[in-house]
Amino acid sequence: MGEAKERGVLRRVLAQLRPATAAKVGPGDDSAVLALGGDLVVTxxxxxxxxxxxxxxxxxDEAGCGFDLGWKLAATNLSDIAAMGAVPVGLTVSLACPKDTPVELLEGIARGLDAACRALAPGCGVVGGDLGTSPVLFAAVTALGDMRGLSPVLRSGAKAGDTVAYAGDLGLAGIGLARLFSEAAESDGTAHSRTLGLLxxxxxxxxxxxxAPIPPIALGVASAAAGATAMMDVSDGLSLDAARLGEASGVALALDSALLEAAFGMQRGESVTVAAMLTGGEDHGLLATFASGTTLPSGFSQIGTVQSAxxxxxxxxxxxxxxEPRGWDPYGVLPPGA
Amino acid sequence: MGEAKERGVLRRVLAQLRPATAAKVGPGDDSAVLALGGDLVVTxxxxxxxxxxxxxxxxxDEAGCGFDLGWKLAATNLSDIAAMGAVPVGLTVSLACPKDTPVELLEGIARGLDAACRALAPGCGVVGGDLGTSPVLFAAVTALGDMRGLSPVLRSGAKAGDTVAYAGDLGLAGIGLARLFSEAAESDGTAHSRTLGLLxxxxxxxxxxxxAPIPPIALGVASAAAGATAMMDVSDGLSLDAARLGEASGVALALDSALLEAAFGMQRGESVTVAAMLTGGEDHGLLATFASGTTLPSGFSQIGTVQSAxxxxxxxxxxxxxxEPRGWDPYGVLPPGA
Incomplete structure (x- = not known):
């Protein structure tokens, strides 16, 4: 992509994006301006x-290329907004890519970003960003949310006796990644797309x-409204993230394999083991705790109880x-007791 | 930087950062939460x-490495917030770097980010971000601002008869870059630091x-309060950015070389030609227009008048x-009449 072409590229990318409802000033000025109804949430x-x-x-290498990637970029960031109990209102997206990147890939990423916002968080949209060149494709997303008068649900509020609940896919994404590496990659681990359609x-x-994960974004606000005592986005594996929530709250989470099996043993036609549920990664579901006896928002299933620790x-x-918590820890193995 | 070390690296980086005044929830949960007093500004x-x-x-390769880079990252993003007439309240920072990057460089970047916030926009601070690995150092910053009840100052409000004014360094940064390329780079353009101290x-x-530019951040709010009709951050050269403001407002900006020379011909001991002022780049000053007769906020100098076009x-x-507008256009040369 030559420099002289980049203005045209930006136009084609922007053409894929529909405005955010909260945006008073959209892309094109020095900054975007959004009207909020409560505290700002940002990730x-x-x-x-x-x-x-x-x-x-x-x-x-297909038509529609990049769509899934844009979708996943939006979905994973929206999930961190939902995990506070907020309504996502906007995204900024900084993309950098090699100069020979086809413009269709960037258009596809933009279409995926836009589609995920519309499907998962209607009213949310891309409000700003920038485009540059780099040796590899790089996408930095900032998501913005509006608490709309509710209090943010932190990781630190779980109390002994609370119900532990989960909403969203659990373990499926990790199984998908393992299948991709075993059946759509060369022996050296290099990804290929020859068997992707079959898979x-x-x-x-x-x-x-x-x-292209589908996090339960709307359940974030529903949980806050239902009085969730603690909540977080599960991205590094349920057991590892649950341990972090337990650490932040000063409690232990007692999970029940029968409850996990009953609620998540079969997900849209695929069976998932309890081990895969506990250690998968990239689930982007919501782990939340509620005072005992709370009617869980529809979509949540009880998976355990909070105990003192x-x-x-x-x-x-x-x-x-x-x-022993296991999963994908970007900052190394969780030290014992940490 | 090995994966097992990354948690320690993150701790060392976070230790350099002081909290933002508006932050109710800082780094460490799924998202940060900020209390605003008006519309949100984001770039x-x-x-x-x-x-x-x-x-x-x-x-x-020096002690204190990375400080200037962190400073510049913060300063350039804060300037886009100021250019709307807003008060900067927070930054998120996504850093990616090669695995062998010394942790001192990342600490230096964090110190520079923090110092720039404190010096240029007291109360603003880093509220979130992430750390990853990539073939080259990559830093994506999102800046957040608060309109605090004022209306955003757009590029599109300049009217014939308005005063054209500028605040900040003008042309110096472009001269600095040219000196660095001519006296601190190999013949193939590769930067070196052997003569940096001397320069x-x-x-x-x-x-x-x-x-490590020093944009006049506080003058953004002052301009909005003084009734600026249009404003923008000048980052690609005064003539090119002024042409964009003229295009957005449907006017022409008539600049006066005698006014430019008088106000900016000598800046902190270095002389700057009018040509360098018009075509430099990376100035990060504020270009603003005010209704004729307005008392300009202290720090602004008149450089011309707005004409119909x-x-x-x-x-x-x-x-x-x-x-003919010239400067650094990341999206190619501005087409005539565009």
């Missing part, structure tokens, strides 16, 4: 070609959960036994 | 090693304006003659 996350995604699996047909739920003791129990 | 900008900065000039001593104003006619006049 940033970055996806880099290689460590975070592989273009071969996001259809870089999508055979395992539609787990492949879609990995490439001393510092340094196990944060996660499975069927009454200590469970 | 994103990315700097990538190579096209946007060279580590050799930001002291990668800083000989040309302190222009080298500092390029590496037909579409397709020159947007910029210098001493009454059409002036």
């Amino acid at each position: 940033s996350d970055t996806m880099i070609e290689g460590p975070d995604f592989r273009l071969a699996w996001h259809g870089a 999508r047909e055979r395992y539609p739920a787990s492949i879609a959960a990995q490439l 001393d510092p340094g003791r196990a944060r996660i129990l499975l069927d009454g036994q200590p469970f | 994103s900008d990315t700097m990538i090693e190579g096209p946007d900065f060279r580590l050799a000039w930001h002291g990668a 800083r001593e000989r040309y302190p104003a222009s080298i500092a304006a390029q590496l 037909d579409p397709g006619r020159a947007r910029i006049l210098l001493d009454g003659q059409p002036f």
Whole structure:
């Protein structure tokens, strides 16, 4: 992509995006301006070609290429807004890519961003961003949310006796990633797309959960309104993220394999083991705790209860036994008691 | 930087950052939460090693390395908030770097981000972000501002008869960049730091304006309060950005070389030609228009007047003659009449 072409590229990308409802000033001035009804919620996350995604699996060589990648970029950031109990109102997107990147890929990413906003958080849209060049495709998204008068639901509010509940796909995305690496990659781990169509047909739920997840965004506000005592987005594996919530709240989460099996053992036609549920990763569902007796918002299933815990003791129990949290920890293994 | 070390790295980076006044929830949960007093202003900008900065000039091999880079990241984004007439309240920062990046560089970037916020926009601070790995150093910043009941000052409000005014350094940063390329780079353009100390001593104003600019952030609110009719951050060269403001407002900006020379011919001991003022780049000053007779906020100097213009006619006049806008256009040359 030559510099002289970039203005045209930007026009084509912007043409894929519909305005955010809250935007008083959209892209084109120095900054965007949004009207909010309460406190601002903000989160940033970055996806880099290689460590975070592989273009071969996001259809870089097909029509409609990039759509899934844009969808996932939006969905994962929206999920961090939902996890506070807020309504997502806007995204900013900084994209950098090699100069020879086809404009169709950037248009596809923009279409995916826009479609995910409309499907998962109607009214939300891309309000700003920038476009640059870099050796690999790099996408940094900042998501903005509006508390609309509700109080943010933190990780630190779970109390002994609370119900532990989960909403969204659980374990499917990790299964999808394992299938992609075993059946759509060379022996050296390089992703290819030769078998992608076949895999999508055979395992539609787990492949879609990995490439274009559907987090339960609207349940974030529903949980806050229902009085959730603590909540977080599960992205690094349920047991690892639940341990973080337990640590932040000073409690232990006692999970029940029978409840997990009953609620999540079969997800859209694919069976998922309890082990996969506990250690998967990239689920982007909501883990929340509610005072005992609370009617859970529709979409949540109870998976355990909160217990008191001393510092340094196990944060996660499975069927009454200590469970070593495992998952994908971008900052290394969680130290014992941390 | 190994994965097992990244949690420690993040702790060391976060230790450099002081909280933002508006933050009710800071880094550590799914999202940050900020209390605002008016509409939200948001902007994103990315700097990538190579096209946007060279580590050799930001002291990668010295103690205190990275400080200037962090400062510039904050300053340039804060300037886009100021250009709307808003008060900056927070930054999110997504950093990605090669695995062998010294942690001292990341700490230095964090110190620079924090210092720029405190110096330029007291109360503003880093409220979130993430850290990842990539082949080159990549920094995507989103800045957040609060209109606090004022109306945003757009590019599109300039009227014939208005005063054209500018505040901040003008042309210095472009001169600094040219000096760095001519005296601190190999013949193939690769930056080196062997002569950097000498250059800083000989040309302190222009080298500092390029590496660690000091935008007049507080003048953004002052302009809005004084009734500025249009305003923008000048980052790609005064003539090019003024042409954009003229285009957005449907007017021409008639600049006066005698006014420019009188106000900006000598800046902190370095002389700057009118040509350098008009075509420099990376100034990050504020270009604003005010109704005739308005007392300009202290720090602004009149540099011309707004004239009516037909579409397709020159947007910029210098001493009454059409002036072809030139500068650094990331999206290619501005087409005539565009």
